[in-house]
Amino acid sequence: MATTMRGLTQFIADIRGARVRELEEKRINKEMANIRKKFKDGNLDGYQKKKYVSKIIFTYILGYKVDVGHMEAVNLISSHKYSEKQIGYLAVTLLMHENSDFLRLVVNSIKKDLDENNEINNCLALHAIANVGGQEMAEALAEDVHRLLISPTSQSMVKKKAALTLLRLYRKHPDVIPAAEWAMRIVSIMDDDDLGVVNCVTSLVMALAQDHPEAYAVCYQKAVDRMERLIMEREYSATYAYYKVPSPWLQVKLLRLLQYYPPSDDSTLLRILQDVLQTIMNNSAEQSRNVQHNNAQNAVLFEAISLAIHLDSRSPLVGTAAVLLARFISSKETNVRYLGLDTMAHLAARVDSLESIKKHQGTIILSLRDKDISVRRRALDLLYSMCDVDNAELIVGELLQYLKIADYNLREEMVLKIAILTEKYSTSYKWYVDTILQLINAAGDHVGEEVWYRVVQITTNTEDLQPYAARVVMEHLRSPSSHESLIKVGGYILGEYGHLIANETGYSPSDQFSVLHSKSQFCSAPTRALLLSTYIKWVNVFPEIKPHLVAVFERYRHVLDSDLQQRACEFYALASRPEDDELLQNVCEEMPPFPPRESTLLGRLNRKMGDTGDKRIWVHGGKEANQEHEAARKATRKPTLLDAQPTVSSPDGTNGETILDALAGLDLSAPTEAKSELIPPIPPLTHGANVDRWFEKLSCSNDGVLYEDVQLQMGIKSEYHGHLGRIAIFIGNKIASPLTSFTATLHVHDPDALSVSFAKIPPTTIMARTQVQQLLQVELKKPFNQNPLLTITFLAGSLQTVTLRLPILLTKFIEGVKLGPSDFFERWKVIGGPPREAQVVFPITLNDVGQVDTLKNRTVISGHRFTLLDDIDPNSSNLVGAGVLHTSASGKVGCLIRLEPNGDAKLCRLTVRSTSEEVASGVLEILRSQLSAPPSFA
């Protein structure tokens, strides 16, 4: 199209023809002047505007600065002709940035294009927002973008663009987007059939999930499911295979997304993930000859290894990964070496034992001498991460060696890292001081101030070290050339601790003075100022060299630098006071130890993290460094609703214990800490008289209806053996169109007490008028008191959510026992009264003939799996039952009940005695609620 504008073609040809840069500039200046004039004259038609704006864009692309054409671009956007509109949008996205004033003028045109029923214009508008959207656009247009994303009529292209545009707006102005509220709807798009859409939405979810992990928790399941479909079932359209690898970008994203969450505790998901990762690793065992294929496969592989490390750094998968990585770091392909070292650094940052990596120490150290600086950098990072007490001396030694020949722009980072490693892993102070001074000597210019501050700090705080440090620094100063940083360290340490070694030969006060003073002439003013401070300290401790020192002050009183002059004058006055004056002594009192503080070095290294884009999931450095990083990441996370809620204290009031637990949790590894935070918000229960009735019925029976409405029918069949249970949930779609984006999630209040999980991931679609069956596996570990919840969401026109209590009660795990009267009373007495007895008196309703409804009571109690013992209580309306509760963690718990209804008083007394207080009160609560209910089903 550009070529239809002859003027433009000519312009481009002219510029190409320009032989030297001056000619090119001249031609451009001429054209710009011409354009300015035309614009000023005004009265241009659309075509002309388009032509001139195109020229401006071309000039901009060549790297010239342009300052005209913004207004014309704005006009072109609102044109009805697509060709003009397109150039207008192109100019806006290229010439303007998010803070441009001109953007205010285009918001309305963009809104119009977004609302239009024409996806090509929608796309242009979305693209523009994604490129230049700022605060104002976010406020004005976020709703429209979201609408395009979720609208069922939007085409894939529009959905993709809308997802990324929303992401851009969220990154710029998170406040405008109600991320938690939109969570389910956005995550449901991850089930889209179009992998392109899935890819874009996953990008969006990744960003949102980092800030709202609870609200987006369900994306974990979606990501695992998608990976399973891509890798295990190979379910994807052929066009999305890139050199035979199914959409590597999507895979990389999903694998990365999974790393933002702590490892799931759903055993089914974990098992599937293991299989997926194993398959990825197996696939990569055979390298093909096609470069593109290898690239794509390795991209997935490296991310998979990272995920495996994240899930469990001790798993056999990681063992396999370590072997693969070892092969990669000695590969002939530079790219592979580079990524191998990078991923190995991740491994080193997470594993408990570095043994598997240390085996390759030699290879890694050799990589420091690789011909490619990129590889050298990665090798440096890896050595930094894999360093520990055992190999610190070797690694630091190697790094010091390499520092002398390292690239200039690598040195500063190296110095920092060497300094940190030396401090962290030093086994003796002697080694520490030696190394740091060597470091300062070798790479003086690249040593930041922090490094020598830190040496001084440590020396000051460590008394044993002081004489040694003074001696060594003196030795270093004696060498003919020493770096200024070294002179600073020397000045400070000798000034403070020089007197400790003054009696040794070769370190007399005059030796110290002559060595230090001989260097001062090569130093900058701040260093000289420091030396002057040293001298005044010496005036205090070394009276024998006082005349020399005073002479120095005398001389400096006349220098031009104001700071030096002032110091010299003050010190001179101080030194000239009479001998018995105490002022000097007081002024030169020895430095107190520094308060312990965090090393500034680490701060410097971590400071440079950006705040845009996705957060890193690990940092270079050992395991501890990563735990700190994790904690810091959590601290910076915006407080969410869940965090704001006060922690509910346990019902029996053992608050002190929970605090202790929390403290004990501190030294556990970071992921487990995170787990407790990640309980997703519990959606409100779906209500209705029927829902409660179905639930009650199911609590005393194993099969029945769980839920039914016009679209959906759910039924349950269950069986329990001891502490284990299996529940089949039948979900039927009653309408004539499929339910898509079907998601089922479980909320278990206390996963340590009760585990409930799907045997496999529920399908994402339920076809019209069909039924699917899902198997739930239940295990009782300890008594619990809240029913697990099942949340189902699906798309049928709009997104719908149903949340139900699952009929999994404590009593389901009871097995009835038959007891004779003597056995029963013996046990009843052994258990005794409170707290192992729970008792309640509650009102009851009588049946139609005004009598106690014994039949109902019998049904309830035997429905809760107690064996009714008839021959114990002579009163036939009193009921007595016995049962044993099976748990996997707390063993078997006996439980006896006695029910005494009184028809005249319309009251009933229920007593439960159990060897466990928790069970007694739990069973009491369950039975009471059922027994007091009106006789709706008996």
Added chain:
Amino acid sequence: MIHAVLIFNTSGVPRLTKFYTPLRAESQPLLQKIFQLVSTRPASLCNFLDAPELQNLLGSKIGDEVRVVYRNYATLYFVFVVDGAESELGILDLIQVFVECLDRSFENVCELDLVFHFDDVHHILAQVIQGGLVLETNVDVIAQAVDEASLARKTSFLSANPLALGTGSGPRSSTLQTPLNWLTGKLGGIGAR
């Protein structure tokens, strides 16, 4: 995220510049710096480059880990500036996808196409990357989206200029048949790194 997409020819002339984050300074010194970084690396080295030195020139909100991922096709360098959140190999694959798309819509793309059809190149890029994020990676889908846009352009052009002789919409007009064929044979893998 992707911060910039650049194409240079071997003498350092930029043929495509697209920044997804606002720049702190003028673009010229940055472009020169990037070209210098990339062009001095011999072919046997890897396609990735840490470039902390670019941080001062790029926008202020960019994190520590500026990485340059580049690929050299005959006379052109395709250079992507990305941060730590992107998979390096993924970007390398993305460059290949972008090149395949260019090749598909220009039928044997050459440097001249990039010069004279800079707007088309930007439109194609817009179908691959949007706002610094990967939009689509499927060559067929991208090509289809590009075709739809050019069809819309053609229609609007014809309705506006009923007497025009050329349709003006073909990516390559008849006056510019100068394919250099620099890309054919490169895609197969011999020189394509």
